[in-house]
Every structure is written in C-alpha cells, then in structure tokens.
Amino acid sequence: MKVEKVEIDPISRIIGHINAISVGVKQAIKPERITVEYPRERRKLPDNFRGLILFEKDRCISCFRCAFICPANAIQMELYDNYYPSIDYSKCILCHFCVDSCPTTALKQTKIHDVAFRDLDEMVVHTDEMINPPKLVREDKITVEYKIDRELILERRKEVENLIVDVEPVERIGYHSACVNPQNCIGCALCARVCPANAISVKTEDEKRVLSIDVDKCTGCGLCVRECPTKTLSLVEVV
Amino acid sequence: MEMLEVLVEMFEMFKSNMVNIPLIQPVIDALMNIPIVNYIVALVLWKPFFAIAILPGLGGIMIVLLLMVYWERKLTARIQWRVGPLEVFRPLRGLIQPLADGFRYFFQEVIVHVDSHRPYFVQLPILTFIPVLLPILFIPAGEIVAIRSSYAIQIIVALIALIPITIIAIGWASNSRFAYIGSVREAMMYFAYEVPFVIAVLAMILMYGSGDPYVIVEKQSVPGVIMNPIAFLVFFIATLMATSRLPFEIPEADQEIAFGPFVEYSGILFGIVMTLAYEKLYIMCLLMSILFFGGWNGISIPLLGDLSPAIWLFVKAVVVMLIVALARSIYPRFRLDQALKLGWTSMLLISLVSLALAIVIRLSGWLG
Numbered sequence: 082m083k084v085e086k087v088e089i090d091p092i093s094r095i096i097g098h099i100n101a102i103s104v105g106v107k108q109a110i111k112p113e114r115i116t117v118e119y120p121r122e123r124r125k126l127p128d129n130f131r132g133l134i135l136f137e138k139d140r141c142i143s144c145f146r147c148a149f150i151c152p153a154n155a156i157q158m159e160l161y162d163n164y165y166p167s168i169d170y171s172k173c174i175l176c177h178f179c180v181d182s183c184p185t186t187a188l189k190q191t192k193i194h195d196v197a198f199r200d201l202d203e204m205v206v207h208t209d210e211m212i213n214p215p216k217l218v219r220e221d222k223i224t225v226e227y228k229i230d231r232e233l234i235l236e237r238r239k240e241v242e243n244l245i246v247d248v249e250p251v252e253r254i255g256y257h258s259a260c261v262n263p264q265n266c267i268g269c270a271l272c273a274r275v276c277p278a279n280a281i282s283v284k285t286e287d288e289k290r291v292l293s294i295d296v297d298k299c300t301g302c303g304l305c306v307r308e309c310p311t312k313t314l315s316l317v318e319v320v
Numbered sequence: 321m322e323m324l325e326v327l328v329e330m331f332e333m334f335k336s337n338m339v340n341i342p343l344i345q346p347v348i349d350a351l352m353n354i355p356i357v358n359y360i361v362a363l364v365l366w367k368p369f370f371a372i373a374i375l376p377g378l379g380g381i382m383i384v385l386l387l388m389v390y391w392e393r394k395l396t397a398r399i400q401w402r403v404g405p406l407e408v409f410r411p412l413r414g415l416i417q418p419l420a421d422g423f424r425y426f427f428q429e430v431i432v433h434v435d436s437h438r439p440y441f442v443q444l445p446i447l448t449f450i451p452v453l454l455p456i457l458f459i460p461a462g463e464i465v466a467i468r469s470s471y472a473i474q475i476i477v478a479l480i481a482l483i484p485i486t487i488i489a490i491g492w493a494s495n496s497r498f499a500y501i502g503s504v505r506e507a508m509m510y511f512a513y514e515v516p517f518v519i520a521v522l523a524m525i526l527m528y529g530s531g532d533p534y535v536i537v538e539k540q541s542v543p544g545v546i547m548n549p550i551a552f553l554v555f556f557i558a559t560l561m562a563t564s565r566l567p568f569e570i571p572e573a574d575q576e577i578a579f580g581p582f583v584e585y586s587g588i589l590f591g592i593v594m595t596l597a598y599e600k601l602y603i604m605c606l607l608m609s610i611l612f613f614g615g616w617n618g619i620s621i622p623l624l625g626d627l628s629p630a631i632w633l634f635v636k637a638v639v640v641m642l643i644v645a646l647a648r649s650i651y652p653r654f655r656l657d658q659a660l661k662l663g664w665t666s667m668l669l670i671s672l673v674s675l676a677l678a679i680v681i682r683l684s685g686w687l688g
Binding site for chain 1: 395398399401402403406646649650651
C-alpha cells in the first residue's frame, strides 16, 4: 500500500490561514491566560489539599499513632513536656496518613505548599517548631479558581484564601484502658512505663505487683494495649 | 593653522545643511552661541550625520531593538496563554526587559572555545554591522539623507544581499556542528528567497520607472501595496525568510540546532549577533514602507519640520515590524525542503506575475 499525498484545495488553505490569524489576533487583544502570576495571585486549592502539616499541642494525647503509621518513617516522637511528633520533611511524602490517623485532630492539614528550607538539617522540623510554627508571609491579593466545564475557565476574585483548613475535632467515643484478662498478667509493668499520661501505677504488695488504672487520667491512647505482651489490657468504652 | 581652517570650513558645511526642527530651535540657537558645544550640535544636526546616527539610523535601530524584542515576547506569550516578561519594571508590565537582558550580556563572560577560528570568531560579529548599517546611508527620510542617489533602491537591495555571507562566515568561524548546519541552512534559505525578492523589487522599480526613493515616494498618491499587491506578498514572505522569522526560522531553529550559526557565542558577542536579524528586519521594513506604503508621505507636522517625514517613515516601518512579529506566534516552522520548494515554485511564479502586472501598469501610463 502506498501513502498518497493529501491534496488540500487552495480555498480551504486560505480559509485556514485566515482562521489562524484571526485566532491569533483575538488572543492578542483579549487573551485567555491560563497561567497564574504566582506570588501575587494564588490558585484556589481544594480543602482536602495535602500540604504542610500543622500541630496543635493542646489536643495531642501522645498516642504515637502518627509515628506508627508514617510510611516514610518521617515522624519521630520527641520528649518536650510529653511526647510530641517532629516531622522530617526531607522524608515526608505528604501522604497525610498521620493527619488521618490522629484521633484528636491535633495534626492539621493546610494548603501551604510553598515552603522553603535553607538546608537538609532545617528540614527536620522539631517539636518546638511544630508547636510555634513560623509566620506565613503572603503577597497574594487575588484568588484564581480553575473551573472546568468542557472548556477551562479561570475565575479571578479579589479575595485572600485562608490556607489553614479549620477542622473541628471529631466527636469520638471515649475509651479507657482496662484489665480484661487479669489472669494473663505477668507483672512486667511495661504498660506503666509507656503510659504518657501516667495513668497506670504499679505497686508491689506481698511480692506481687498490683496494677491500677486511673480512669480519669487515661486518655485512651491505647499504647499500653499495644505494648502488653500477654493481651491483659484492652480498650473499653467510657460509660 | 591649516587644521583650524579645515575645522572652520567643516563647521560652515555642517551649519549650511542642518536639520530644521522648529520645536527645539530656540534651544539650538542658544547652544550655537557656546564655542565648542556649537560644533557638536552642528555635527549632530548635520543631515547626513543625523540620518545615520539618529533617525532612521542607529537611534531608530536602538528603539526598534528594545521595542521589538519586548513586543515579540509579549505578543507570543499572550497568544500562547502565558504572561511573558513582567517582573522587570512592573508598572509598565516588563517593558525594559530587553534593556535588562542587554546589560546582562554586557557583564557575561565571552567564551571563545578552543576549536573556533579565533580572529574571525571575535571579529565577525562586529564586521557584520557593515552590510547591516551601510543600507542606511541610502535610505532617505524626507530631507534627511546621507547619500542621495538615483539608484538607492538597487544599492540597498545589493547591500542586504551581503548580510547572509557574514552569517555563513560566522557559522564557519564557530567550527561546531550546529553552527555548520545553521550556516548551510542559511545559505539554502538565501537561495530560496533572493531571486523572488529581487524580482519583486525590480517589479516595483519598473512600475515607478525609477530607483530613486524620492521619485518612488512622490508617485505613490495611491500606496504601492494597492497598485501591486502581488509584489507586496512576495516581498513580505521574502522578508520573513530573509530575517528568519518563524515560519521560516530554519537557520536559527531554536529547538533543533539551538540558534544555528550563533550557537557558540556568549556574552556581548551573542548580544550583537542576536540583534542581527532584527536590524535586517528593520532595514527591510524601511525598504518595504518606501516601496509599498508611501514612504515618508503623511500628514506634515509643522512643529517638527524636517523630522516629521522621518518620523512618518519610522512609524510605518515599526508598524510593519509589529505585524511581522504576529507571524511568529501563529505559524509553525517549515522544513528546509518545503521552504526551498516554496521559494522556487509559488514565490518565483507570483513574483513573475507581479513583474507582468508592473509592466502592464507601466505601459498603461497611469503613473506618468
């Protein structure tokens, strides 16, 4: 089979030229620009955008869940006045598993995606920096929204978008730790050692270790349940 | 003493042939009373010097370079849904970006690579100015003219034809594969456009019956573009080819051979060779406005005096250049063989038709 030369008649060729020029002139006079003048304009991002992670100390119950779930091993718990997370942004893949796993919404998602660090060491954001994050400097005055309705339309509005998404803490079922299988206990006292709220106390009576849980102090973080080697402890609902 | 007499004689020569601008005449009169300044003022306003150094010469080229680079980038950006240069002098949307680029070229290191033919590599960008600037001697703008000749159009065309030779020489001196490909392409393009271009200019000269710009401009009560639109079409396409504007940006082809013959240049030498195409475009647009748009014909502004026709010519050339820039944003690049085929078939054919049309107009005695 031979590929034949496509014949275009001269009239449609001239019409093509005229169309091209008219589109060019139209765009030159009234351009449908699709780029954003970034520092001065900012693209409107969806609320579930996965950006920089903010931390609120008061809500944190030191349950270590963020550190356990982090697939990149970027979160380390550091001792501040209790154990709080620190994030290494050179490792962080911004998957926000930590935000999702946080039972008290102490870790918060934001739409901040333009963060600069001076070097690799600075990319490890320690707990004290997590608690007092640096101030956000913003130059943008216009928010641009991309609307796709068969064609791409850019809507420019004179407003400054709030980059920090306020998430109300989820009303969750209260839990506390309890000895459901006391016969299993071997008295290793690991639970008392790991408890971040010091709710578990172990006393030695007649060469036996007796374990008592202060239900008021217990935050229901489940660390002791995780650590217990004999499955003595379990979380139960607060009545 | 002889030296002084020569100087006085030259001063008299300058004074006898000065550009008359009523708007700044009081200032000039005041300056002419100061001993040494009057010599400089007389020299600058001496018509041949003024034509070369200010308008339509070097000053015009400077304005065109700054305006054209910005306009081309901005227009292309708008058509391609971008913003274009913006951050340098934001109140005017980045208008002085080309100036900033020029400064950058000045302070960049000029690298002369080992394989280059060193003397020619450094010399040629500067030698290239000779064929670029020589045509300006013969381009008159009303009364402002450097050399008055009744064969001015022919001389201008001949001098324009010299420019590709310098570009080929630059490519040869660079001694690199991209520069070599670029040079060969430039030579090929030269063959593609030169014959139809010369025939189109010949058609216009034949139509007006003279190669004297003054006669040509005088005879254009109706602009030449209306009298012989076919010749204009050929001239326009030849201008695009000759200055490597985008549909025919074959010798420079950024994406394929990275600026072709000029690929090895850096720093201020690159700044000089980059402007070459724009200067050529400027001269061809001046020629185009003389041949097709009535040259310096226009509403005379009494306050500007002799400057008024020069400004008209300049404005016409700049408007043509701005329109030429539009082609860059719209059309993709032709292949070399396509451009050659276009030059040697359709363009040659319609240039011959334009020649025939010119002969018909000439024989009808419409232009006297």
